[in-house]
Amino acid sequence: MRDPDEFSPSGYWYPDGGSDQTISLLDQLRRYRAAETAMRARTRATMLMNENDLRALRFLLHEQRAGRSVRPIDLSRVLDISTASTTMLIDRLERGGHAHRAPHPSDRRAGIVVPTTHGDDEVRATLGAMHQRMLAYVDALSDHDRAIIVRFLGGMSAAVESDASTAPAP
Numbered sequence: 001m002r003d004p005d006e007f008s009p010s011g012y013w014y015p016d017g018g019s020d021q022t023i024s025l026l027d028q029l030r031r032y033r034a035a036e037t038a039m040r041a042r043t044r045a046t047m048l049m050n051e052n053d054l055r056a057l058r059f060l061l062h063e064q065r066a067g068r069s070v071r072p073i074d075l076s077r078v079l080d081i082s083t084a085s086t087t088m089l090i091d092r093l094e095r096g097g098h099a100h101r102a103p104h105p106s107d108r109r110a111g112i113v114v115p116t117t118h119g120d121d122e123v124r125a126t127l128g129a130m131h132q133r134m135l136a137y138v139d140a141l142s143d144h145d146r147a148i149i150v151r152f153l154g155g156m157s158a159a160v161e162s163d164a165s166t167a168p169a170p
Contacts, residue, residue: 047123052081053092056079064114069112071111098115099113099116101114
């Protein structure tokens with residue numbers, strides 16, 4: 001069965017229609033969201049990981065690049081999952097060769113979770129070419145266009161995250 005968001009655009013989603021350009025812009029935003037959702041599903045399938053596993057690995061790699069250690073409780077908080085779920089998640093990451101447990105560098109009573117070279121390599125192999133295409137496209141835009149798009153996406157995020165009374169004006 002097809003996702004209702006994949007149907008051809010009609011503008012009926014929006015009250016009082018809106019201009020053709022407005023509807024076209026919002027339809028392209030939905031198209032991007034659908035493409036990103038499909039890409040995430042392909043990535044999870046390729047890497048044999050669920051959504052939280054992939055989010056955890058991204059967080060571990062980010063923190064490692066920033067020179068920060070990650071404790072299991074940090075993963076629990078970032079992913080908003082229980083400590084029991086975090087233990088199972090770390091076990092899966094270890095079994096997949098994406099991360100391993102290690103002693104905390106300064107607290108002998110604590111442990112940390114460290115991404116493996118394999119985990120980093122697999123993310124780069126799976127997503128690297130797509131990320132390069134995305135960067136090349138954005139780099140080809142003018143500074144002015146990038147600023148407009150950043151403002152637009154920030155406003156759209158705020159509109160989706162909040163109720164109508166607190167959404168920012170354009």
